[in-house]
Structure formats: structure tokens, C-alpha cells
Amino acid sequence: MSGDELYEIxxxxxxxxxxxxxxxxxxxELRPARLAQREKTIPGLVSRADVVVWEGNDRTRPAAMIEAKMIYASxxxxxxxxxxxxxxxxxxxxxxxxxAGVPAYLVTWVPAFLRVTREIRYMKGHVDGKLRFDLEHTRTAALDLLGEFGTPLHAASTHATSDDGELVLDAYLTHLAPLRQE
Structure with a gap:
């Protein structure tokens, strides 16, 4: 994927x-042993998960479930x-x-627009076209936030340069723990 495409998305x-x-x-990566599907409802387990991974052709019990969010770094x-x-x-x-013992995950994408020459959807996090926060500060804040739900892993980081600006897209994978009862 080009920097322009990633910036646009x-x-x-x-x-x-x-x-x-x-x-x-x-x-x-997983086929043919496993199959990932989008927007799946499994009665009794989940109402419309973002991604469900199945073992082979067995559609009775998922191998994993994922909910995903994109959160601007600011x-x-x-x-x-x-x-x-x-x-x-x-x-x-x-x-x-x-x-029920099904592995479940939060996938969180955190784009940090380091330089913006064409407006993005949410410009409040920027001053004079630059991110208001240090990248390490936003990464620490993301790990802290995601730590409330399990053990987050900073899974990937992609740097992209575009005619419209520059961004770093961080991806976090959080294995969900059972929620604490209060």
C-alpha cells in the first residue's frame, strides 16, 4: 500500500x-487451515464481531474474535x-x-499525523500542521488505556509519507481478559 493510500484511509x-x-x-496467512470473516454474528457469543476467525470448515465454534478501533493519536x-x-x-x-474460552482481542490502530498539508477528518490534535503531542507520549497513553482491558502489545508500526503529509500508524493487539466485576 502506498503512503498516499494509507494517509487517505x-x-x-x-x-x-x-x-x-x-x-x-x-x-x-491462515488459509486453508483457518478463515477470517468480517461482520459476523454468533448467537449466544457476539452480536456482529468485526472479525471472526474459524478453524477450517467448522462454523460451530470460532477460533478467535476481534473488535477493532481506529483512534487518532491526539x-x-x-x-x-x-x-x-x-x-x-x-x-x-x-x-x-x-x-466460553474463545480467545478475544481488541485491535487498535492509532494513526499519528506528524505533518499535515491537506486537512484530515479531525484536525484538533494538530497545530500549524503538526501533531501537538510527542509520538512517545501518545504511545505510552495508548498502552495505558489498552492495559485496562488486558495485556496490550505494540504489534506494528508503519511510517508513511504522502504528498498530503506524514504519518505513523501504530497497531496494538490486546488479548482480552475477563472483565473485573465491581
Whole structure:
């Protein structure tokens, strides 16, 4: 994928496109032993998971479930409480699967637009076309936020340069733990 394509996807809040790319990447790696599908409902376990991975042709019990979010790096700091609620809703949605022993994960993409020459969907995190926060600060904040739901892993980082700007797309994988009862 070119820097222009990645910038365009992330600049317009492209969570759905990133989920489609995740499904495609999983199928490229896992087939034929496993199959990843998007937007699946499994009665009794989950209402419309972003990605469900099945063992071979067995569609009776999933091998894994994934809920995904894209959060702008500045939002991890500026509006952490809002994203905590969104991630909590996803973690709660997958709890029946976790309780049934199905591995469940949050995949979180955090684009940090280091330089913006053409406006993106959410410009509040930038001043004079530059991210208001240090990249390491937003990464620490992301790990802290995701740590509320399990053990987060900074799984990947992609740097992209485009005619429209420059970004770093971090991907985090959080293996969901059972929610604490309060």
C-alpha cells in the first residue's frame, strides 16, 4: 500500500477499510487451515464481531474474535474517557466469548499525523500542521488505556509519507481478559 493510500484511509477515519485489510491479511496467512470473516454474528457469543476467525470448515465454534478501533493519536490524550467508553463497550460485547474460552482481542490502530498539508477528518490534535503531542507520549497513553482491558502489545508500526503529509500508524493487539466485576 502506498503512503498516499494509507494517509487517505487514516485521514478519513477509515476503520472499516482497516478491518477489511486485516481480514485479508489474516486470510493470506491462515488459509486453508483457518478463515477470517468480517461482520459476523454468533448467537449466544457476539452480536456482529468485526472479525471472526474459524478453524477450517467448522462454523460451530470460532477460533478467535476481534473488535477493532481506529483512534487518532491526539484523541488518546485529549479525549481518553470517550475512547475508554468505546473500548469498554467492545470488551463487554466480547465477554460471552471470553467466558466460553474463545480467545478475544481488541485491535487498535492509532494513526499519528506528524505533518499535515491537506486537512484530515479531525484536525484538533494538530497545530500549524503538526501533531501537538510527542509520538512517545501518545504511545505510552495508548498502552495505558489498552492495559485496562488486558495485556496490550505494540504489534506494528508503519511510517508513511504522502504528498498530503506524514504519518505513523501504530497497531496494538490486546488479548482480552475477563472483565473485573465491581
Amino acid at each position: 487514516c485521514g478519513q477515519g477509515g476503520e472499516r477499510e482497516l478491518c477489511d485489510l486485516l481480514r485479508h491479511a489474516l486470510n493470506s 484523541d488518546v490524550v485529549d479525549i481518553r474517557d470517550r475512547w475508554q467508553r468505546y473500548l469498554s463497550a467492545d470488551a463487554t460485547k466480547l465477554q460471552p466469548a471470553v467466558s
